[in-house]
Amino acid sequence: MNITYREIEGTSPGYYALLAVLGLFILLGLGAAMYMEHEGHHVTGMSNQIVWGMPHVFAVFLIVAASGALNVASVSSVFSKTPYKPLAPLSALLAMSLLLGGLIILVLDLGRPDRLIVAMLNYNFKSIFAWNIFLYTGFLAVTAVYLWLMMERRMNPYSKRAGLVAFVWRLILTTGTGSIFGFLVAREMYDSALLAPMFIIMSLAFGTAIYLLVLLSAYHGTGRALGDATLRRLKNLLGVFVAAVLLMVLTFHLTKLYVTQHHGVEQFILLDGGVYTVLFWGGQIVLGTLLPLALLFHPATGASRSGITAASVLVVLGGLAQMYVLIIGGQAYPMELFPGFEVQSSFADSGIAAYTPTLYEIALGLGGTALALTLVTVAIKVLRFLPLSLADADVDPHHAAAKDAA
Numbered sequence: 001m002n003i004t005y006r007e008i009e010g011t012s013p014g015y016y017a018l019l020a021v022l023g024l025f026i027l028l029g030l031g032a033a034m035y036m037e038h039e040g041h042h043v044t045g046m047s048n049q050i051v052w053g054m055p056h057v058f059a060v061f062l063i064v065a066a067s068g069a070l071n072v073a074s075v076s077s078v079f080s081k082t083p084y085k086p087l088a089p090l091s092a093l094l095a096m097s098l099l100l101g102g103l104i105i106l107v108l109d110l111g112r113p114d115r116l117i118v119a120m121l122n123y124n125f126k127s128i129f130a131w132n133i134f135l136y137t138g139f140l141a142v143t144a145v146y147l148w149l150m151m152e153r154r155m156n157p158y159s160k161r162a163g164l165v166a167f168v169w170r171l172i173l174t175t176g177t178g179s180i181f182g183f184l185v186a187r188e189m190y191d192s193a194l195l196a197p198m199f200i201i202m203s204l205a206f207g208t209a210i211y212l213l214v215l216l217s218a219y220h221g222t223g224r225a226l227g228d229a230t231l232r233r234l235k236n237l238l239g240v241f242v243a244a245v246l247l248m249v250l251t252f253h254l255t256k257l258y259v260t261q262h263h264g265v266e267q268f269i270l271l272d273g274g275v276y277t278v279l280f281w282g283g284q285i286v287l288g289t290l291l292p293l294a295l296l297f298h299p300a301t302g303a304s305r306s307g308i309t310a311a312s313v314l315v316v317l318g319g320l321a322q323m324y325v326l327i328i329g330g331q332a333y334p335m336e337l338f339p340g341f342e343v344q345s346s347f348a349d350s351g352i353a354a355y356t357p358t359l360y361e362i363a364l365g366l367g368g369t370a371l372a373l374t375l376v377t378v379a380i381k382v383l384r385f386l387p388l389s390l391a392d393a394d395v396d397p398h399h400a401a402a403k404d405a406a
Contacts, residue, residue, distance in 0.1 A: 002389075002393075002394045003086045003388075003389075003394065004387065004389075005089070005384035005385065005386065005387055006384055006386065006387075006388045007381055007383060007385075007386075008218070008221075008222045008380050008381050008386060009222070009381075012221075014221060015377075015381075018221075019374065019377060021370075022370040022371075022373055022374045022377065023370075023374070025363075025366050025367050025369075025370035026367050026371050026374065028366070028367055029105075029108075029363050029364045029367010029368060029370065030108075031363070032363035032364045032367065033108035033109070033364050035360060036109075036111065036360055037108075037111055040111070041111055043358065043360060044357075044358050044360060044361050045356045045357050045358050047354075049353030049355075050328060050331045050353050052327050052328070052331060053109075053328070053355065053361050054324075054328075054357035054358075054362055054364075055361050055364045055365050055368075056105075056327055057320060057323045057324050057327055058102070058105055058320075058364075058365030058368060059102045059103070059105040059106045059109070059368065060102070060177065060323055061102070061206065061319055061323045062098045062099070062101050062368065062369065063098070063099060063102040063136070063177055064177060064199055064207075065098050065203065065210050065319070066094075066095045066099035066139075066203075066207065067095070067139075067170040067171075067173055067174040067177075067200075068206050068207020068208060068210075068241075069091060069094040069095040069098055069207035069208075070091055070092060070095035070143065070166060070167075070170050070207070071091070071203075071204055071207055071208060072088065072091035072234070073087070073088035073089075073091035073092050073146070073150075074163060074166065074167040074170075076091075077146075077150075077159060077160050077162075077163025077164070077167075078160075078163050078167045080160075083229070083230070083233060083395055084233070086387045086390060086395055087211075087390075089147060089150055089151055089385045089386075090211075090214070090215065090376075090385050090386060091211060092143050092146055092147040092150070092166075093147065093376060093379055093380075093385050094210065094211055094376055095139075095170075096140055096143050096144065096147075096375075097372040097373070097376045098207075098210070098372045099136065099139060099140060100140070100372060101368040101370075101372025101373075101375075102368060102372075103136060104368050104371060105364060105367075105368035108364060108368075119133070120133065128176060128179050128180050128183055129180065131176055132173075132177065132180070135172060135176045136173065138173075139166075139170060139173050142165055142166050143166055145162055146162040146163055146165070146166045149162045151383075151384070170203075171200060174199050174200045175196045175197075175199070175200065177199055178195040178196040178197070178198060178200070179195070181195050181326070181330070182196055186335050188261070188265040188333060188335075189326070189329060189330030189333055190330055192252065192255065194248070194251060194252045194255060197248065198245075198249070198252055201241065201244045201245050201248050202245055202248075202319065204241040204244070205241035205242050205244070205319070206315065206316065206319045208237055208238045208241055209238055209311075209312040209313075209316050212235070212238060212309075213309065213312045213313065213316070214376060215234070216231075216305065216308070216312075218380060218386060219386075219390065222386075224388065224389060224390070225389045225391035225394075226390045226391075227390055227391045227392035227394075227395060227396060228392060229392045229395065229396040230390050230395060230396075231305065231308060232303075235296050235302060235311070236296075238292075238296060238315065239292075239296040239297055242289055242292055242293055242315060243293060245289065246289045246293075249289075253266060253269075253270070268329075268352070269329055273329060273332075273352075276324075276325050276328070276329035276332065279321045279325050280321075280325045280329075282321075283318055283320075283321030283324075283325075284321045284322045284325060287314050287317060287321075288314055288315060288319060288321055288322065289318060291311075292311040292314045292318070295307045295308075295310055295314070296311045331353065331355075332352050332353045333352065334351060334352065334353070
């Protein structure tokens, strides 16, 4: 391979306009967090029934996507796929940035971010949340070391071992995130061991989609060559992961339907859940799964950069819809406090909980997302994360061999 890494110039009006837009969203997110902290969470759509709102949808999505974004680097190091090696530094950078963006949303959504110190000094190891503190910080540390070993030429021989550690760590991290919901036996929508592997598959799809969008934007904005062979590999990976998510979702709901106890929550999500049913079928299944699969594997759109971009955007939007249905819909469905009895009271102990996200919650979620993208945008200007060229002749040995033979 003839690969040379270079910083982007980052002096064009478009670059500064991008930073300005991202900075505006960050300021809006900080303003929303300060307002919610000052006024209290009653200004949001959250309640005693819906305690995880729209910020958690964004945060969990970014954390899950962070694990999947590292997959490109893992394919290079762990599975020794040479064509992915030039893509590995950006993969690690994006993974760390997405995780930081998701975590900042969680911290600012606490209402009292300073109380995080208490959680860091007093651990309840029976809580999956306590485990995740170590998993998230450990992921950042492991990925940072892995990235350094990749970018420091003298340390390259050790990058494969670090890549293996990072690969295993991210699998454990995503398992831990999925287990947050899988261990909640009181919520009928959760309470399933399938959530852990489903989150792993979801992370691969979401992370690959975001990686594709960042890669396409970076090379289009800088005018650098991006070969069709690289895009073909990544879009095929994305298609396989999206299909795997669909299989896991079907398995999850069929497993729930097999148990009579869960027929109520399944009817709520699949048939008469209002916005949750619309988001499940329209957002998650049609727009977020079936349409991207058609775009990625159709001969015309699958070979088109606009088609790949559209499919990646739809996967991201479908992923947000999936998180909304899982997190919000799972809380909206009432808990069965006394099996076999009908519960009625003046404190809304029965019935579907109402939730409407407010602009403050959405602004906080978009602010954390903008922070993650800002970190990537600044980093590729300061350090050599991007290859100067990803043209087929530089990264595809088969293309080079065919050219020589001709």
